[in-house]
Amino acid sequence: MGSARALYEDENGLPKPVPKWEGLASSREHDTSSSAAASSAPETFIADVVGASQATTIRAIDDFVTAPCFGFNSVDEYYAHASSAQRLHSVQVPLLVLSAYDDPIAVGSAVPLNAGKHARKDVTGAGAVIQGNPEHVVVAVTAQGGHLGWCDRSNPWGGPAWAERASLGFLEASLGLPVGAAAPGPGCSMKKGLCT
Amino acid sequence: MEFPETFQCRTGIEGVHAGVESSLARRVVPAVPELSRWDCWYSAPFTLRNGHVHTIAASQLRATTGVDYNRQLLSTPDGGTLALDLLVAADVSGSDESIRPATSHATEIADKTRFVKQLPPRDANRPFLLLVSGLGGGSQDTYVRSMAVNAASRGWQVGVINMRGCGGSPVTSPRFFSAFRGATDDVRLAVQWVREEWFGNSSPTSPSLANEEEHFEGHVAVLGWSNGGSIVNNLLAEQATTHATNGDLTSTPSSSSKPLPWRVDAGAALACPLDMVANSNNLRRPFHRAVYDRSIAKSLATKVGNFVSFFSEFDLFLSFCCCSLYLYVF
Numbered sequence: 043m044g045s046a047r048a049l050y051e052d053e054n055g056l057p058k059p060v061p062k063w064e065g066l067a068s069s070r071e072h073d074t075s076s077s078a079a080a081s082s083a084p085e086t087f088i089a090d091v092v093g094a095s096q097a098t099t100i101r102a103i104d105d106f107v108t109a110p111c112f113g114f115n116s117v118d119e120y121y122a123h124a125s126s127a128q129r130l131h132s133v134q135v136p137l138l139v140l141s142a143y144d145d146p147i148a149v150g151s152a153v154p155l156n157a158g159k160h161a162r163k164d165v166t167g168a169g170a171v172i173q174g175n176p177e178h179v180v181v182a183v184t185a186q187g188g189h190l191g192w193c194d195r196s197n198p199w200g201g202p203a204w205a206e207r208a209s210l211g212f213l214e215a216s217l218g219l220p221v222g223a224a225a226p227g228p229g230c231s232m233k234k235g236l237c238t
Numbered sequence: 239m240e241f242p243e244t245f246q247c248r249t250g251i252e253g254v255h256a257g258v259e260s261s262l263a264r265r266v267v268p269a270v271p272e273l274s275r276w277d278c279w280y281s282a283p284f285t286l287r288n289g290h291v292h293t294i295a296a297s298q299l300r301a302t303t304g305v306d307y308n309r310q311l312l313s314t315p316d317g318g319t320l321a322l323d324l325l326v327a328a329d330v331s332g333s334d335e336s337i338r339p340a341t342s343h344a345t346e347i348a349d350k351t352r353f354v355k356q357l358p359p360r361d362a363n364r365p366f367l368l369l370v371s372g373l374g375g376g377s378q379d380t381y382v383r384s385m386a387v388n389a390a391s392r393g394w395q396v397g398v399i400n401m402r403g404c405g406g407s408p409v410t411s412p413r414f415f416s417a418f419r420g421a422t423d424d425v426r427l428a429v430q431w432v433r434e435e436w437f438g439n440s441s442p443t444s445p446s447l448a449n450e451e452e453h454f455e456g457h458v459a460v461l462g463w464s465n466g467g468s469i470v471n472n473l474l475a476e477q478a479t480t481h482a483t484n485g486d487l488t489s490t491p492s493s494s495s496k497p498l499p500w501r502v503d504a505g506a507a508l509a510c511p512l513d514m515v516a517n518s519n520n521l522r523r524p525f526h527r528a529v530y531d532r533s534i535a536k537s538l539a540t541k542v543g544n545f546v547s548f549f550s551e552f553d554l555f556l557s558f559c560c561c562s563l564y565l566y567v568f
Contacts (some may be wrong), residue, residue, distance in 0.1 A: 103539060133505075
């Protein structure tokens, strides 16, 4: 498989300008409030692929390659623009946002607005999402689960069966299809006290 | 089963959050026991009560069903290549139809992911699920394979979109992907391809216009994890705004009855960073930077350059040991 790096360098191994995302030239951008939308004049960029290929942080890679490619002046501008919470109010089809409260990577996404002492003003979390669009967005938050964890009690190193049943069940029910095998998971046999 | 119990969240955090007046929640949530009953709710294994241990253990120790994919390479308008992997079969013992055939011309990329030339059967009467993995991941990831197999066992037809450069897809453009721009274009391209290939017979060009309304148009749902979740959210927002029409200037309002070629009917975003600025700042903390940021960044960096580190897996394993030791001892 060829390396992507070759695409950014000319035959002498020197960096060469490459095209930016072609969507910058069109007017079909959702959010034009960003200053980036207007900066479509130069349609090429020179990426620091050497830096990117040796980077040890996601931020550095986004800074070297992602942000300039998609028309942003800085990596922070890219992150602010790409964050999806700000446009979930527009969604018009059923959408489930499933998060774990102890997720160490997608941090704070599981925090609803009215979470009392758990509220975090510095993070746009799930609460803001359902406030904006209750007819199309449902938010589910588990206390545990980690990032992409949701390991199952009955089979910890198999697939995250609960998260799969929950999300597939949501998609099936929202499309008016019969819900799965409808076989409740092993967890369902354990009776726990209901919250009042 | 009392429905409103889901809205009485434990400690103000855990549970389903939806407006009590939400008709979507009233219709959908009661049909899904996992979302409407505390006795079916998620609870972690006892040893994984810490989010860090849970995350690292899941990424390192999870072993899920092996799968066979048929890889379709879709060309993008800017010369890029998008690898769409269609689930053909899975290694599920005890189920006749799902046993992986011993295909002679299968190529294996990871120990449990094989590529076959055989196409999956197309059934216009069953829904189609498109999966989008987390940052730098692809169709070979354990959680992706597991979801694909589980969905297939429930009657879905499944495809996995590998974002550009991921999942061993050929790199033919200097453009990779983001959480929004470009990425949503690529996913729309895949949705459009699926709609044409799977549900193409229901297009209005069919002569039997009389039956058209009765004809099942085909459901396409998209499910993404982490960065893929951001892509799903942004895609659905665009579908309702900037990409709500075909973009064809000749189209008139009357043609709006024609289904949108990239229409997605429902979505799910799992472990999605809703606020990427806060997220990036969080990853700057020493432990996060040393463990999570570094391991994901390395996997991305190797996709950009030909720099391959043979130590990344080992690093992560070491970090895992240190982390578990630290958390258990102290």
